[in-house]
Amino acid sequence: MDNPLLNMTGLPPFPALRPEHVEPAIDAVLEENRSRVAALLAATDHYAWDSLVAPLEALEDRLNRTWSPVSHMNAVVNTPELRAAYNACLPKLSDYATEMGQNEALYAAFRSIAEHAGFGTLDPVRQRIVSNALRDFRLAGVALDPERRERFRAIQQRLSTLTSKFEENLLDATHAWFRQVTDTAELAGLPDSALAAARQAAATRELDGWVFTLEYPSYFAVMSYADHRPLREAVYTAYVTRASDQGPHAGRWDNGPVMEEILALRHELAQLLGFRNYAERSLATKMAPDTGAVLAFLEDLAGRSLAMAREELDELHRYAREHHGLERLESWDITYCSEQLRRHRHQLSQEDLRPYFPEPRVLEGLFAVVERLYGVRAELQPGVDTWHPDVRFYRLVDEAGEVRGQFYLDLYARAHKRGGAWMDECIVRRVDAQGRVQVPVAYLTCNFNAPVEGRPALFTHNEVLTLFHEFGHGLHHMLTRIDHASVAGINGVAWDAVELPSQFLENWCWEPEALALISGHHETGAPLPPELIRRLRAARNFQAGMQMVRQLEFGLFDFRLHLEYDPARGARVQEILDEVRAQVAVVAPPAFNRFQHSFSHIFAGGYAAGYYSYKWAEVLASDAFSLFEEEGIFDAETGRRFLRTILERGGAQEPMELFIEFRGREPEIDALLRHNGIAA
Known part of the structure; x- marks a missing residue:
């Protein structure tokens, strides 16, 4: 069988990927990796960066690139066949990770590199990678006796199955429930955008009237605007009992x-x-x-x-x-x-703002904000294969004309797609043995209402915040200048610092100068009026x-x-x-x-x-933004400094060192309290 997962050289060929490709591809890559690791260890007893660490990174990168499109499709175009193939691979991947983490010969090889006299001459990024690896060997149980090692392996394997099961139960429970409404009295208070989406949901199911679901845009609209209290109660009850022992599907997908x-x-x-x-x-x-x-x-x-x-x-x-x-x-x-x-x-109301945030204008404005801050522009790339017709593909180009990163944008809620919003890695930046740069690629995923009845998708201000948040993560992944995948982009970044770039970028959604770029009435093009901006900012800490x-x-x-x-x-x-x-x-x-x-x-x-990382990182994000409040929110010098010290450095240094390099001091909580309207 010709397996596209094994023949990838660039972007994943999504339309060609089938569930039956998944397990054979993972089996083949894992077998090849195992034999290559054994060969690397047998080749010498004097280990060095070029003879061991760099080839290992190449092996790990190939495995990640093979698995990434599978894992992503399982989240965004889930089918029973794909789910089965995905789940069949989880124990194999878990076993492989544990086996590598507990490989004593590999651990000894890394220790010999760290203890060699030449370690101090390695550049600091490579030193950090070796130090991280030694820490991760210990966290993988390399020092355990054989019996405990085996138990560790069994636990890791079981946890990979259980966490997947948790997500599946939630997905199935979310999509199993809906409420059909045929009495217009129950629709009082609901905005036109919600009614149009509910009409479309009913038509898709070949039902009369309106259908409300537990997908977040539908749920949020009912909870925020429906005057009909029994409708709110029914939707609330179904939503907060998903995948549980309570509610309309009690016990069916109980997590x-x-x-x-x-x-x-x-x-x-x-x-x-x-x-x-x-x-x-x-x-x-x-x-x-x-x-x-x-x-x-x-x-x-x-x-x-x-x-x-x-x-x-x-x-x-x-x-x-x-x-x-x-x-x-x-x-x-x-x-x-x-x-x-x-x-x-x-x-x-959020609905008052929705006409001013049509998707084309919001994206155009988001890209304009990023270009002013970091000097990179987003360019749509038509004709790239994706997993769904609604998905678009862009590249980021800097002032020197270099392509710094690329990303898929999947904005709309739909059946068989996991809820929420996230950024994930498709391809990670690294420089290979021949000096070729692997351009990073991100998946940017949201769950907003799709365009309906000939209108573009219209976003609430909260949805604009969500989009900026995920794009902040994407920039961290795509704008890295680190040449080693294990500490490039978000890799190797302490998890309680990883939300810094995402929460940081949200701040521009409140600034009049930026709102002028990201807003424009979907019919007239008129920007958000000053009075609405004043009210939006006044209500920020509501x-x-x-x-x-x-x-x-x-x-x-x-x-x-x-x-x-x-x-x-x-x-x-x-x-x-x-x-x-x-x-x-x-x-x-x-x-x-x-x-x-x-x-x-x-x-x-x-x-x-x-x-807790969200709040921990929000202290960093608020304090970082306060420098822009002092220097000007589009101050190019400050923007380039954030790019150099935070976004480009990835996990190559301790987050506190990078923050101090950007801000000139350790973080202070005052800006967080001020931005939240809480007295210091």
Whole structure:
């Protein structure tokens, strides 16, 4: 069989990729890698960068490039056949990673490089790669006895299966539920954009009327605007019980047992490596010095935010009573009443802004902002093979005419596509043995409403923020100047610093100079009027206290789950969540709420015992942006300095060193508090 996964030289040939190609390709690459590693180790007993580390990086890169399109398609065009092929490879990839991490001869070879007199003459980037590798060998269990090694391998294999299962349960539960509406009375309050999308969803299912789903744009529209309280309650109930033992599909895709087993195995894994718990294991590759520092950071922010959050909730209760006759505010009323209160106080709704953020203008403006800051322009490249007709492909070109990176842009929600928004790597920058530069390629994925009824896709301001956030990650990946894949772009970056470029870029979405570039009425082209800009900025910190404690709830819940795991007591998922809510939350959800069953960031993503990273990195992002507030938001010199010190350096240096090089000092929390309207 001619296998396109094995014959790739450039971009993945997505239309040619079939589920039956996946397992044979991975088997072939893993077999070839194993034999090549053995040959490298046998070739000499004096190991050096060029004879060992560089060839190993080439092997790892080929494996990543083979797997990347498979993993990506599994997330964005999921089918039963592709899912089966993907899952069949997970244990094989896990086994291979553990086998390499526990390879004593390989570990000894890296140690010999680090201990050789010539190590000090290697450039600092190569020294860091070798040091990282030695750390990662230890974290892979290279020092364990054979019995414990085997247990470590079994745990890793099982965890790769369980995290995939968590995501599959969530995907299936999300797409299994919908609500058909044929009575127009139930549609009161919903904006035209939501109704058009719901009509299209009904037509796709060959149903009359309107269909609302649990895809985020549909869910958010109902929760924010639907006057009909029973509709809000039905959609809320289905959404917060996805993949759980509660709600309309109770028990069908229940992630409860999956979470229990994941947490038990992570704890056992950490203890095998000599850590007391998985939170300690998580911090081995992060900026935060220890678990106490993380808890103190989150609890300090909670202490600064709680009073403000409680005042905001009290105000919401008063407003709901006086203006909507709601004596008791239920969870399905919070978003709706908050939106009504925002309108009442600021004469502003997300829907008021949507006509001013048509997709073509937003993209054009985003690219203009990036060009002003970093001197790179985005150019659409037609005719590139993709996995769906809606996907587009661009390249980034700098002022010298060099192609610095390329990216796929997949913006719209659809069936068989994972929810949320993310950036992922397709190809990582590296320079090969012949001196050829491998241009980095990113996947940029969102879940916005598609164009309907002849209009372009119209974004809310929140969606514009999401797009800027993911593009910030993409720039970190694409603009790197590091020549070694393991520390190029986001690779090798401490996870609690990786959100710096993404959260940083969001700031331009609030600035009048930038809003002039990213907004323009979809019918008239008129920019966002100054009065709307004033109201948007005035409403920036609307309920910022409530939003802050919500994020702190997620961060503390995640961290304590992994810090306090006790095999004798089990995971105590609901118990710990209830305790955290008693400590920092101001909104108490109903007993049937199972938010944790869809918390894929920590159960299926890279944020286990690391969700605090969003707030940790927001301190860095806010402080970095404050320099632009001082120098001018489009100050070219400051923009190029951020490019040189943060975006181009990837994981080649400690994040704190890079931040100090950019800012001239260590980060301070004042800008974060100011940007969130919380008194310092």
